[in-house]
Amino acid sequence: MGTTEELARYVSSAKTADLPAEVIHEAKRDVINLMAPALFAARDPSLSILLDVYGSEGGKERARIWGAGVKTTLQNSAFANGYLGHLEDYDDTHFPTVLHPSAPTVPAAFALADADAVSGRDFLAAVALGIEAACRIAVATHPWHYDEGWHITGTMGVFGGAVAAGRLLGLDTAGMVAAMGTAGTQAAGVREVFGSMAKPLHAGRAAQSGLLAALLTKRGFTSTDKIIEGRRGVMAVMSAQSDLSRVTDGLGSRWEIFNNGLKPYACGVVSHASIDACVAFKKDGVDVNAIEAIEAEVHPLVLELVNNPDPKVGLQGKFSVHHAIAIGLVDGAAFPDQFSDAHVLDPQIVGLRAKVALKKNEGFREDEAVVRLRLKDGRTLEKRVDHATGAPENPMTDEALSEKFRALAAPTLGKERTEKLLSELWRLDEAARVSDLSVS
Amino acid sequence: MGTTEELARYVSSAKTADLPAEVIHEAKRDVINLMAPALFAARDPSLSILLDVYGSEGGKERARIWGAGVKTTLQNSAFANGYLGHLEDYDDTHFPTVLHPSAPTVPAAFALADADAVSGRDFLAAVALGIEAACRIAVATHPWHYDEGWHITGTMGVFGGAVAAGRLLGLDTAGMVAAMGTAGTQAAGVREVFGSMAKPLHAGRAAQSGLLAALLTKRGFTSTDKIIEGRRGVMAVMSAQSDLSRVTDGLGSRWEIFNNGLKPYACGVVSHASIDACVAFKKDGVDVNAIEAIEAEVHPLVLELVNNPDPKVGLQGKFSVHHAIAIGLVDGAAFPDQFSDAHVLDPQIVGLRAKVALKKNEGFREDEAVVRLRLKDGRTLEKRVDHATGAPENPMTDEALSEKFRALAAPTLGKERTEKLLSELWRLDEAARVSDLSVS
Numbered sequence: 001m002g003t004t005e006e007l008a009r010y011v012s013s014a015k016t017a018d019l020p021a022e023v024i025h026e027a028k029r030d031v032i033n034l035m036a037p038a039l040f041a042a043r044d045p046s047l048s049i050l051l052d053v054y055g056s057e058g059g060k061e062r063a064r065i066w067g068a069g070v071k072t073t074l075q076n077s078a079f080a081n082g083y084l085g086h087l088e089d090y091d092d093t094h095f096p097t098v099l100h101p102s103a104p105t106v107p108a109a110f111a112l113a114d115a116d117a118v119s120g121r122d123f124l125a126a127v128a129l130g131i132e133a134a135c136r137i138a139v140a141t142h143p144w145h146y147d148e149g150w151h152i153t154g155t156m157g158v159f160g161g162a163v164a165a166g167r168l169l170g171l172d173t174a175g176m177v178a179a180m181g182t183a184g185t186q187a188a189g190v191r192e193v194f195g196s197m198a199k200p201l202h203a204g205r206a207a208q209s210g211l212l213a214a215l216l217t218k219r220g221f222t223s224t225d226k227i228i229e230g231r232r233g234v235m236a237v238m239s240a241q242s243d244l245s246r247v248t249d250g251l252g253s254r255w256e257i258f259n260n261g262l263k264p265y266a267c268g269v270v271s272h273a274s275i276d277a278c279v280a281f282k283k284d285g286v287d288v289n290a291i292e293a294i295e296a297e298v299h300p301l302v303l304e305l306v307n308n309p310d311p312k313v314g315l316q317g318k319f320s321v322h323h324a325i326a327i328g329l330v331d332g333a334a335f336p337d338q339f340s341d342a343h344v345l346d347p348q349i350v351g352l353r354a355k356v357a358l359k360k361n362e363g364f365r366e367d368e369a370v371v372r373l374r375l376k377d378g379r380t381l382e383k384r385v386d387h388a389t390g391a392p393e394n395p396m397t398d399e400a401l402s403e404k405f406r407a408l409a410a411p412t413l414g415k416e417r418t419e420k421l422l423s424e425l426w427r428l429d430e431a432a433r434v435s436d437l438s439v440s
Numbered sequence: 441m442g443t444t445e446e447l448a449r450y451v452s453s454a455k456t457a458d459l460p461a462e463v464i465h466e467a468k469r470d471v472i473n474l475m476a477p478a479l480f481a482a483r484d485p486s487l488s489i490l491l492d493v494y495g496s497e498g499g500k501e502r503a504r505i506w507g508a509g510v511k512t513t514l515q516n517s518a519f520a521n522g523y524l525g526h527l528e529d530y531d532d533t534h535f536p537t538v539l540h541p542s543a544p545t546v547p548a549a550f551a552l553a554d555a556d557a558v559s560g561r562d563f564l565a566a567v568a569l570g571i572e573a574a575c576r577i578a579v580a581t582h583p584w585h586y587d588e589g590w591h592i593t594g595t596m597g598v599f600g601g602a603v604a605a606g607r608l609l610g611l612d613t614a615g616m617v618a619a620m621g622t623a624g625t626q627a628a629g630v631r632e633v634f635g636s637m638a639k640p641l642h643a644g645r646a647a648q649s650g651l652l653a654a655l656l657t658k659r660g661f662t663s664t665d666k667i668i669e670g671r672r673g674v675m676a677v678m679s680a681q682s683d684l685s686r687v688t689d690g691l692g693s694r695w696e697i698f699n700n701g702l703k704p705y706a707c708g709v710v711s712h713a714s715i716d717a718c719v720a721f722k723k724d725g726v727d728v729n730a731i732e733a734i735e736a737e738v739h740p741l742v743l744e745l746v747n748n749p750d751p752k753v754g755l756q757g758k759f760s761v762h763h764a765i766a767i768g769l770v771d772g773a774a775f776p777d778q779f780s781d782a783h784v785l786d787p788q789i790v791g792l793r794a795k796v797a798l799k800k801n802e803g804f805r806e807d808e809a810v811v812r813l814r815l816k817d818g819r820t821l822e823k824r825v826d827h828a829t830g831a832p833e834n835p836m837t838d839e840a841l842s843e844k845f846r847a848l849a850a851p852t853l854g855k856e857r858t859e860k861l862l863s864e865l866w867r868l869d870e871a872a873r874v875s876d877l878s879v880s
Contacts (some may be wrong), residue, residue: 049659053652057513060498073497149677154625182638185594186645188628192672198622198663201656205626212493216641219489223638232632237589 003229003244008176010251011133011163016125024121024429026257027128029398032405032425033262034091034102035066035439038084040336040408042067042440046087046197050080063114064440067412074111078161078211081107083204086153087197088336090408093269094135094260095392097142097152101260104157104206105130109164111211113434118168120431128257130164130210133180135256137228140246145239154189154202155238161210169218174225181223183213184234261390262401265334267317270302271324272390273369277383278328281373288329288352290375296325297359297370309353317344325371326352335407367391398426443669443684448616450691451573451603456565464561464869466697467568469838472845472865473702474531474542475506475879478524480776480848482507482880486527486637490520503554504880507852514551518601518651521547523644526593527637528776530848533709534575534700535832537582537592541700544597544646545570549604551651553874558608560871568697570604570650573620575696577668580686585679594629594642595678601650609658614665621663623653624674701830702841705774707757710742711764712830713809717823718768721813728769728792730815736765737799737810749793757784765811766792775847807831838866 001009041047047068054076061071065080072080085091085103092102106127113123138145138156146152162183166176186209189202217223227233228247235242265275274296296302298321308320317323317339326349327338343349367388373381387393389400396404402422409418421438424431431437441449481487487508494516501511505520512520525531525543532542546567553563578585578596586592602623606616626649629642657663667673668687675682705715714736736742738761748760757763757779766789767778783789807828813821827833829840836844842862849858861878864871871877 046661049656049661052659053655056500056655057502057515058498058500059513060496062497073499075497149672151625181633181636182641185591185630185633185638185642186628188626190625190667190672190674190677192667192670192674192677193621193625193664194672196621196662196664197656198625198661201622201661202625215493215496216489216637219492221486221489221638221641222636224633224636227630227632230632232589232630232634234630234632237630237632 002226003247004180004225004227005173005177006248007133007136007228007251008180009173011129011167012171012173012176014129014252016122019125019128023128023255023257024124027124027131028425028428029262029401030092030102030131030257030260031106031124031127031428032401032422034085034106035425036405036408037088037090038081039067039412041084041087042412044087047080047084050083063111066439069440074115074215075208075212077111077114078107078207079204081110082207083200086200086203088266090263090266092260092262094138094256096256096259097135097138098146099135099138099156100153100203101131101134101157101160103203104153104210105134105160105164107207108161108211109168110434112165112168118434120428120434122168123434124429126164126167129167130160131257131260132255133163134160135260136247139256140244141235141239141242144241148240149191150238151189151191151199151202154206155187157203157206158183158187158209158213161207162213165211165214166217169214171214171217175217177225178221178223179214179217181225181227182216182221183210184227185223186213187234187238259392261392262396264389264396264400264404265324266336266339267324267334268306268319270299270366271306271321272388273367273385274298274321274371275324275328275334276385276389277369277371278325279332280383281329281381282332286329286373286381288348290377291329291352291355291373292376293374294325294352294356295359295372296321296356297361297364299364299366299368300360300362301366303358303360307358309356311344314339314341314344320353321358322353322356323349325356333407335404337407442666443687444617444620444665444667445613446688447573447576447668447691448620449613451569451607452611452613452616454569454692456562459565459568463568463695463697464564467564467571468865468868469702469841470532470542470571470697470700471546471564471567471868472841472862474525474546475865476845476848477528477530478521479507479852481524481527482852484527487520487524490523503551506879509880514555514655515648515652517551517554518547518647519644521550522647523640526640526643528706530703530706532700532702534578534696536696536699537575537578538586539575539578539596540593540643541571541574541597541600543643544593544650545574545600545604547647548601548651549608550874552605552608558874560868560874562608563874564869566604566607569607570600571697571700572695573603574600575700576687579696580684581675581679581682584681588680589631590678591629591631591639591642594646595627597643597646598623598627598649598653601647602653605651605654606657609654611654611657615657617665618661618663619654619657621665621667622656622661623650624667625663626653627674627678699832701832702836704829704836704840704844705764706776706779707764707774708746708759710739710806711746711761712828713807713825714738714761714811715764715768715774716825716829717809717811718765719772720823721769721811721821722772726769726813726821728788730817731769731792731795731813732816733814734765734792734796735799735812736761736796737801737804739804739806739808740800740802741806743798743800747798749796751784754779754781754784761798762793762796763789765796773847775844777847
């Protein structure tokens with residue numbers, strides 16, 4: 001049996017009831033974690049560009065765009081939610097690769113689930129299997145594929161969308177093989193567009209491509225049966241090297257979804273370990289007015305990428321470990337509010353940033369840090385972080401995820417509806433219908 | 441100025457009135473040549489798969505699907521017409537590459553032109569410039585890109601759609617740069633799916649991606665300004681080598697559109713020179729009953745690819761040079777009718793095929809052939825073809841293109857409407873509105 005067929009057989013035939021509870025729970029966390037930045041992004045002006053195109057095209061109002069208060073076609077819903085989910089770069093990261101698996105996967109499943117009477121559990125199973133497929137295929141191409149300049153979320157993400165949608169459409173093995181074929185040949189997205197709206201477009205387009213592939217296949221559309229392993233398939237064409245065994249090894253027993261890290265802080269990942277340390281100080285009740293000096297011992301990349309003691313606007317604050325340390329100590333959080341233009345200029349934050357000294361440690365992991373506070377009374381406090389929050393070794397707690405959701409969803413939905421939706425989401429595996437979610 | 445900007449500047453600022461009449465005429469020929477197989481394909485069962493998805497999605501009825509008798513959204517129209525145009529593998533081939541430039545380009549422009557009050561001349565200018573952009577970018581990546589396994593029509597075709605649509609939306613240079621960026625990062629399509637419906641999907645998807653990129657850009661969507669030449673742009677990521685100078689050399693004075701060959705016969709291109717010779721015999725009035733033996737001296741690829749003296753069904757007939765020679769002599773044509781299952785089993789055709797002997801000539805070009813008929817009366821007749829019809833050195837005549845159009849469109853539109861449409865198409869450069877075309 002070929003790689004594509006072996007993967008397709010598993011994801012099409014696994015029974016929802018047989019999936020481990022931890023896997024369903026992780027899929028639920030991924031959904032919550034994706035909806036949070038998507039709901040935040042629903043107030044971004046660029047959404048109106050998509051909505052204007054959708055309005056001019058028209059279409060049946062079948063599935064929601066999160067936080068936008070509108071329904072649209074299945075394909076538009078998948079596209080827009082994928083776009084919104086990835087717009088803030090605040091969703092998730094599959095650590096063995098740099099795939100953001102939820103943005104191209106969850107929206108494809110959500111569109112179908114929102115339009116039809118799909119149960120929460122079936123939806124979550126589709127999400128879990130879609131993420132699993134995308135991550136496994138990504139692992140087989142990493143690091144070669146990304147290093148060549150591909151945005152792996154746009155490319156290999158199509159498989160997540162296709163599998164998740166194909167699952168909800170009840171595709172059998174042959175159907176799933178074909179859907180993966182038609183999705184895979186739409187894989188697209190180069191890193192040259194990073195820094196523009198076209199980056200999150202990759203995620204939206206991948207969700208739409210995967211969904212479209214499943215919709216076409218369901219009606220008899222044909223494709224290759226070897227999109228992964230074929231001589232002109234995605235591995236051969238899009239990756240200098242690949243390891244096919246990683247696609248199927250331990251299918252059903254070993255889960256890549258547990259290697260998907262939820263992003264806890266709204267800034268560059270290399271600052272996260274330092275923030276963790278500072279949030280811990282805050283929880284201990286450390287008074288920032290008592291601090292004389294701050295030393296952060298960090299991986300060399302921190303000095304290379306985020307060494308900016310004096311950011312002037314919010315966006316610069318996201319690339320300043322000095323700012324990240326200050327807000328960790330003051331706010332105990334690093335949500336978008338902490339990176340506002342006003343907050344970056346806050347005198348207390350500015351003052352703290354000036355006390356930060358960086359110390360490079362070549363022996364550290366990228367997600368490792370030690371922060372030392374020298375207090376005015378002469379004492380020194382130290383916090384060591386072995387793995388930043390969000391790493392597989394140190395996953396974000398459900399509680400922290402709820403906090404992230406609240407911080408990001410409330411500006412769009414208001415506090416009350418945010419709490420209602422959050423509560424519904426945590427019980428999504430028991431929900432009779434995904435369409436009952438109060439998501440817009 | 442970068443390559444992307446230089447190309448964008450030309451295609452956005454060139455005045456329609458300043459384009460050479462020969463270029464507009466060639467664009468018109470490309471439109472006629474694409475609509476012909478698309479109208480033929482409109483009776484293919486796979487179209488109902490697309491129409492069923494479109495029906496379930498709904499949308500404003502703004503632009504036609506050729507021959508289908510329906511209007512749909514702009515994006516669906518572009519997708520479906522691109523799909524239909526390439527489904528029969530009977531459209532065109534840009535000889536310096538193997539790009540089929542019309543299928544991803546013309547439908548993107550047609551959707552906008554059909555929905556709005558666009559004149560025939562502006563439409564043709566958009567088509568000409570879109571094809572020019574796609575072909576030039578393709579040339580810069582050929583043969584490396586295709587050899588890696590990419591279906592260049594799906595990948596570089598997006599630029600044709602984006603430029604053609606961007607032109608009709610009035611994008612300025614910066615807008616065209618951005619539209620090319622957002623289109624280019626959607627470039628997709630691997631050769632593994634050849635032989636399935638997913639191959640023509642590439643053309644449809646490219647037309648849609650290009651159109652979508654232009655629609656988004658018009659509303660303010662941002663992208664890279666270096667999609668062609670950037671360090672992570674399409675050349676660097678999707679082609680082992682590239683020659684950027686070919687994108688812009690002689691812009692406005694040297695036209696790649698003249699290197700786009702229209703496919704005269706409904707079968708594999710390596711048989712075309714032999715068919716040309718036989719059609720010429722037929723025009724001379726050669727009586728097939730007088731033929732004792734047939735010798736075809738051909739390029740070695742002919743023996744490798746289409747050496748089948750005894751095909752049993754129509755599809756096999758398309759890959760039999762023996763059949764191609766027989767129908768050339770009997771019918772003086774090689775339209776889909778000549779490759780029907782019934783025609784392949786016609787005793788007269790079968791008998792003639794048995795008289796064919798192939799002679800390999802290593803020194804021949806691929807599109808070169810000599811066919812010799814030994815007649816029962818002892819005479820020998822010979823026809824030499826230096827370049828098969830459709831090659832840049834031997835373009836299909838307007839008259840032959842009309843015959844192709846008639847043969848392909850009539851089964852769908854009927855003879856009367858076919859003649860009406862054909863007449864409208866030949867006067868398209870004078871038409872006030874593209875939407876007046878009697879195309880469905």
